[in-house]
Amino acid sequence: MSEENRRARExxxxxxxxxPGIDFHFRPVxxxxxxxxSEHDSVLADISIVxxxxxxxxxxxxxxxxxxxxxxxxxxxxxxxxxxVIAPGRASxxxxxxxxxxFSILIMWDxxxxxxxxxxxxxxxxxxxxxxxxxxxxxxxxxxxxxxxDKVFPLLLEAARAxxxxxxxxxxxxxxxxxxxxxxxxAERLAVPVINPGPLTYKLAEAALALGLKxxxxxxxxxxxxxxxxxxxxxxxxRP
Amino acid sequence: MxxxxxxxxxxxxxxxxxxxxxxxxxxxxxPQSEFHFRPVxxxxxxxxxxxxxxxxxxxxxxxxxxxxxxxxxxxxxxxxxxxxxxxxxxVLxxxVVSPGRASxxxxxxxxxxxxxxxxWPPAIVRYKKAIAEYGLAQHCASVRSFDIPxxxxxxxxxxxxxAFPRMLEVCMRCVEEDxxxxxxxxxxxxxxxxxxxAERLPVPLINPGPLTYKLVESLLAxxxxxxxxxxPRPQAPKLPMLHAMLDAAAALSPxxxxxxxxxxxxxxxx
Numbered sequence: 001m002s003e004e005n006r007r008a009r010e011x012x013x014x015x016x017x018x019x020p021g022i023d024f025h026f027r028p029v030x031x032x033x034x035x036x037x038s039e040h041d042s043v044l045a046d047i048s049i050v051x052x053x054x055x056x057x058x059x060x061x062x063x064x065x066x067x068x069x070x071x072x073x074x075x076x077x078x079x080x081x082x083x084x085v086i087a088p089g090r091a092s093x094x095x096x097x098x099x100x101x102x103f104s105i106l107i108m109w110d111x112x113x114x115x116x117x118x119x120x121x122x123x124x125x126x127x128x129x130x131x132x133x134x135x136x137x138x139x140x141x142x143x144x145x146x147x148x149x150d151k152v153f154p155l156l157l158e159a160a161r162a163x164x165x166x167x168x169x170x171x172x173x174x175x176x177x178x179x180x181x182x183x184x185x186x187a188e189r190l191a192v193p194v195i196n197p198g199p200l201t202y203k204l205a206e207a208a209l210a211l212g213l214k215x216x217x218x219x220x221x222x223x224x225x226x227x228x229x230x231x232x233x234x235x236x237x238x239r240p
Numbered sequence: 241m242x243x244x245x246x247x248x249x250x251x252x253x254x255x256x257x258x259x260x261x262x263x264x265x266x267x268x269x270x271p272q273s274e275f276h277f278r279p280v281x282x283x284x285x286x287x288x289x290x291x292x293x294x295x296x297x298x299x300x301x302x303x304x305x306x307x308x309x310x311x312x313x314x315x316x317x318x319x320x321x322x323x324x325x326x327x328x329x330x331v332l333x334x335x336v337v338s339p340g341r342a343s344x345x346x347x348x349x350x351x352x353x354x355x356x357x358x359x360w361p362p363a364i365v366r367y368k369k370a371i372a373e374y375g376l377a378q379h380c381a382s383v384r385s386f387d388i389p390x391x392x393x394x395x396x397x398x399x400x401x402x403a404f405p406r407m408l409e410v411c412m413r414c415v416e417e418d419x420x421x422x423x424x425x426x427x428x429x430x431x432x433x434x435x436x437x438a439e440r441l442p443v444p445l446i447n448p449g450p451l452t453y454k455l456v457e458s459l460l461a462x463x464x465x466x467x468x469x470x471x472p473r474p475q476a477p478k479l480p481m482l483h484a485m486l487d488a489a490a491a492l493s494p495x496x497x498x499x500x501x502x503x504x505x506x507x508x509x510x
Binding site (some may be wrong): 016017018019028086090092094095097098099100101122123124125169187192196199200203204206207209210213214216217218219 | 267269321337342345348349375376415419420421422438443446447451454456458460461466468469
């Protein structure tokens with residue numbers, strides 16, 4: 001990922017008031033699938049994210065946020081690390097239920113549906129999901145929505161309104177952290193709360209640290225024989 | 241600087257409110273945030289029957305109904321029962337956070353099954369009802385009580401030696417026999433035991449009051465509040481009537497003193 005594209009991710013920090021005593025460092029993975037549209041991609045996404053954060057604790061980090069609604073790598077990273085590891089997929093659905101009874105997920109294209117279906121099934125929240133609506137525009141996980149505001153933002157607004165008015169959504173989730181640039185536009189125009197998943201994870205990381213909480217070791221047991229060396233070897237000399 | 245109203249669900253005197261306020265010390269908070277603790281004017285003295293639940297809904301609703309007009313930026317409700325939350329959300333635009341549902345949902349960000357530690361057997365029925373209503377039954381490993389009657393004023397003060405080890409033993413049964421990944425303290429009145437238990441448990445323990453303080457800070461920072469689609473405004477608000485009702489109730493019964501809570505005191509130890 002280019003420095004410019006990495007900064008487009010980092011811009012998520014600007015929309016939320018954060019503890020000035022906390023430093024956020026944005027690190028791209030060393031290699032990745034081109035996008036997250038099939039199980040092939042999901043497996044690669046998992047391993048690439050685990051690789052990127054596997055030594056976070058030893059490197060002196062106090063917590064890890066994963067910048068994808070797919071929660072890729074979350075479970076494996078938690079099994080390795082004793083510091084809080086937060087990802088927005090599960091967390092934004094659970095946070096939505098703190099604000100209303102039913103949520104809809106607004107997505108760029110239908111190729112993402114499998115990501116949410118998996119989490120919704122795991123959490124058994126099918127009855128709480130009013131809908132998943134797509135605007136049918138291929139996403140760009142590098143430049144995000146830059147340059148496409150005029151075309152994409154009104155489509156997102158129209159789809160979000162349909163979630164509220166036709167499907168009964170009481171809270172809207174942005175289906176991807178790559179949609180963050182549209183959050184302010186949508187939040188101003190919609191009558192229901194809109195969850196911006198990336199910034200939510202930053203606040204949840206702060207909360208976990210302040211409360212002295214992290215994931216349960218019972219739910220995420222440590223490996224008997226960790227092979228962090230093996231994961232490292234896979235990426236070390238890779239030239240994607 | 242954000243001003244946050246914390247509603248204490250019993251009509252406690254100053255010392256009782258101070259014991260609730262100690263929950264602030266368990267968590268690192270934004271130094272800019274100001275938390276104001278306010279007890280309800282009148283309400284139930286026990287919390288185990290639908291009579292009590294209804295009175296508490298009303299009492300908490302009344303205590304916070306004007307919070308926005310009073311200049312508060314958010315409201316926390318200091319009870320796992322979430323009493324009064326829905327009614328307050330219907331009349332307020334500022335975030336209203338209560339720890340019952342929130343701690344169960346938060347638990348699911350840390351593990352896949354939670355257990356709730358209840359004070360005594362009569363408290364269990366309400367958790368079961370709430371968990372079903374929240375649609376979380378499949379994620380609840382168990383609700384177990386440590387079987388010591390509650391004292392909503394003195395809390396667990398003076399009972400460390402008798403109560404804490406029993407609480408720990410019951411939490412361990414939740415983990416080992418029921419498969420809990422996370423323990424939710426069933427009441428904000430158990431906060432004095434939270435650190436002691438957390439140190440000794442192999443799984444995360446959620447201290448519900450402090451969780452609400454961080455959630456409120458998060459919601460304010462993210463500019464989020466409850467959905468109006470879920471909590472519609474009343475067509476004809478009757479807040480003056482509500483206040484008159486609670487003022488009349490307060491005139492009838494003074495702030496809770498130890499003699500008044502005697503009904504919920506534990507039997508003398510043998």
